[in-house]
Amino acid sequence: MRAVNYNPKLRLQLLLILLSISIIANIFGSYFTRFFIAEITILSIFAISLDFIASRGGMVSLGHAMFLGIGAYSTAILSINYGISPLSSTLSTFIIGVVIGLIIGYFIVFLDGIFFIMVTLALGEMFNAWVFTSDFLGGSDGISGIIRPDFSQIGIDMNNPLTFSFYVILWLLGIYFLLTKITDAPLGRNLDAIRQNSHRISAIGGYTKAYKAIAFSLSAGIASIAGSLYVQLNGFISPELTHWTVSGEGLIMIIVGGIGSISGAILGATVVHIIQHELSNIINWWMLVIGFGFIFIVLFMEDGLWGLLERIQKKLK
Amino acid sequence: MLLSLNNINKSFGAIKVLNNVNIISERKECIGIIGPNGAGKSTLFKVISGNLKQDTGDIFFNNTNITNFNTEKRARLGISQSFQKNSLFPEMTVKESLTLALTHKYNVSFNIFNSLVNNKNINTDAINIAKDIGLSDYLETKSDNLAYGLQRQLELGIAIACNPTLLLLDEPTAGMSPQETKEIIKLIKKLSINYSIIIVEHDMEVIYELAKRIYVLDRGSLIFEGDSKSVKNSELVQQKYLGI
Ligand SMILES: Nc1ncnc2c1ncn2[C@@H]1O[C@H](COP(=O)(O)OP(=O)(O)OP(=O)(O)O)[C@@H](O)[C@H]1O
Ligand SMILES: [Mg+2]
Numbered sequence: 001m002r003a004v005n006y007n008p009k010l011r012l013q014l015l016l017i018l019l020s021i022s023i024i025a026n027i028f029g030s031y032f033t034r035f036f037i038a039e040i041t042i043l044s045i046f047a048i049s050l051d052f053i054a055s056r057g058g059m060v061s062l063g064h065a066m067f068l069g070i071g072a073y074s075t076a077i078l079s080i081n082y083g084i085s086p087l088s089s090t091l092s093t094f095i096i097g098v099v100i101g102l103i104i105g106y107f108i109v110f111l112d113g114i115f116f117i118m119v120t121l122a123l124g125e126m127f128n129a130w131v132f133t134s135d136f137l138g139g140s141d142g143i144s145g146i147i148r149p150d151f152s153q154i155g156i157d158m159n160n161p162l163t164f165s166f167y168v169i170l171w172l173l174g175i176y177f178l179l180t181k182i183t184d185a186p187l188g189r190n191l192d193a194i195r196q197n198s199h200r201i202s203a204i205g206g207y208t209k210a211y212k213a214i215a216f217s218l219s220a221g222i223a224s225i226a227g228s229l230y231v232q233l234n235g236f237i238s239p240e241l242t243h244w245t246v247s248g249e250g251l252i253m254i255i256v257g258g259i260g261s262i263s264g265a266i267l268g269a270t271v272v273h274i275i276q277h278e279l280s281n282i283i284n285w286w287m288l289v290i291g292f293g294f295i296f297i298v299l300f301m302e303d304g305l306w307g308l309l310e311r312i313q314k315k316l317k
Numbered sequence: 318m319l320l321s322l323n324n325i326n327k328s329f330g331a332i333k334v335l336n337n338v339n340i341i342s343e344r345k346e347c348i349g350i351i352g353p354n355g356a357g358k359s360t361l362f363k364v365i366s367g368n369l370k371q372d373t374g375d376i377f378f379n380n381t382n383i384t385n386f387n388t389e390k391r392a393r394l395g396i397s398q399s400f401q402k403n404s405l406f407p408e409m410t411v412k413e414s415l416t417l418a419l420t421h422k423y424n425v426s427f428n429i430f431n432s433l434v435n436n437k438n439i440n441t442d443a444i445n446i447a448k449d450i451g452l453s454d455y456l457e458t459k460s461d462n463l464a465y466g467l468q469r470q471l472e473l474g475i476a477i478a479c480n481p482t483l484l485l486l487d488e489p490t491a492g493m494s495p496q497e498t499k500e501i502i503k504l505i506k507k508l509s510i511n512y513s514i515i516i517v518e519h520d521m522e523v524i525y526e527l528a529k530r531i532y533v534l535d536r537g538s539l540i541f542e543g544d545s546k547s548v549k550n551s552e553l554v555q556q557k558y559l560g561i
Contacts (some may be wrong), residue, residue, distance in 0.1 A: 184432040186420040193417055196406045204479040205392030205421045
């Protein structure tokens with residue numbers, strides 16, 4: 001796993017650039033553009049959740065779509081079956097994701113490398129299979145009729161994609177600042193150290209497994225928020241959301257963007273999703289193009305697009 | 318008594334690496350362990366710190382039976398090791414590495430909200446330790462980019478930073494220049510006032526300078542125990558190890 005990037009300046013610059021672009025595009029864009037921005041922002045949150053554990057604890061998860069699903073389904077059930085407000089549903093979803101993540105994390109964080117990937121993949125697939133057969137969760141039809149938060153009392157219409165986009169951007173910003181804070185705090189440093197040399201962290205008395213379980217559970221909570229916002233955006237949930245390929249796409253996003261900088265994950269999510277969308281309109285073998293592009297980045301561009309930006313930044317100095 | 322090893326045996330496959338080893342260390346004592354290459358010195362350290370599990374035998378530390386404790390637990394009780402083979406955080410700077418280790422001394426490793434850079438105690442400590450280990454000029458250098466001798470110094474620094482009761486130093490001066498070695502001896506001497514230290518060294522000058530008591534390990538067995546004078550005078554040791 002490549003470097004974590006302590007380049008707070010570039011991290012913030014990149015965030016501000018992406019933020020400005022999305023705000024401008026949101027204000028001046030069409031209905032569709034606004035919807036698309038909300039979608040990218042939600043995917044960015046998902047990518048950040050993967051980036052956080054990949055870079056801090058060295059954990060690569062191919063089962064994170066499960067938490068997307070947990071967020072999505074629990075939001076649907078809480079707001080439809082129990083009449084809980086959409087905003088409270090999203091917040092509850094975070095707690096649910098954290099708790100389930102902690103339980104799962106407790107049992108799997110001792111695994112290394114490929115074993116961790118395989119076990120998360122297996123867990124995700126089990127969840128996916130269960131969702132498809134569960135009547136309670138609507139089986140292959142999924143659930144529809146999920147509503148967005150209602151802020152009409154303060155004059156904000158969330159059914160307007162303009163406002164909903166801003167709403168999810170606020171979530172992204174909140175999560176971004178939470179994670180940068182953790183990165184610079186002792187727990188974040190210990191997690192980063194575990195990725196570099198977990199053996200030494202044990203030798204100086206660290207609680208290696210506990211740190212990793214906490215990181216995993218936090219990441220699960222964040223992925224759940226992404227799932228919650230995603231169903232509120234679309235109004236319905238389809239069980240395909242929990243397929244392992246969704247986790248795989250998330251990993252592609254963070255590798256393209258560059259692992260460990262948080263902002264790189266947002267950039268990766270943006271670029272990959274735009275390319276995916278544009279290409280799938282033009283050609284039907286777009287997956288092949290993405291595949292080759294991905295291989296190119298892994299082989300020739302250290303640290304993905306973030307690495308490229310860092311090199312440009314150095315040249316400009 | 319701080320540490321006691323009772324009848325420790327350890328084999329790798331058919332090779333017996335530790336054979337009925339008994340060692341006792343008093344509080345604030347500095348003990349030396351010498352022996353030829355492959356005698357089992359590093360293995361002994363790993364057994365004490367919990368990185369390796371012995372086949373038979375018990376270990377007591379501070380009146381607690383730690384035989385079944387893992388490395389992390391032993392480290393928290395105060396056993397800290399500097400490894401013969403550097404075990405650093407390659408992408409972290411000297412200062413980052415030391416402040417990281419200090420989060421364990423100050424019990425703040427679970428903190429998620431306060432930036433480590435702003436922790437005054439930890440940063441002051443880190444700078445002091447860097448000065449002690451001779452790395453003041455390299456605070457912002459990544460471990461990976463340090464020269465080998467300097468990496469050895471950082472290796473020691475990390476072991477000191479977590480505030481141990483017992484320090485296990487596995488050839489701390491190997492690969493250092495004579496000048497650096499002198500500085501490190503001075504540092505270890507200073508540390509030995511407050512810490513219990515067990516040191517493995519090939520450099521006999523370092524051992525004679527520091528250790529009050531010396532154990533000689535040969536092919537897994539302790540063949541001699543005594544102060545530096547008696548080691549110098551022992552024919553057995555001279556013949557087995559010092560080759561004179
Ligand atoms: N993990 C291992 N698996 C198998 N054999 C090992 C292992 N570790 C050490 N050995 C063997 O055990 C013996 C003792 O090794 P050890 O590293 O403890 O010696 P040492 O006294 O520290 O030597 P040196 O002075 O060279 O550092 C050697 O023969 C070594 O090859
Ligand atoms: Mg050795």
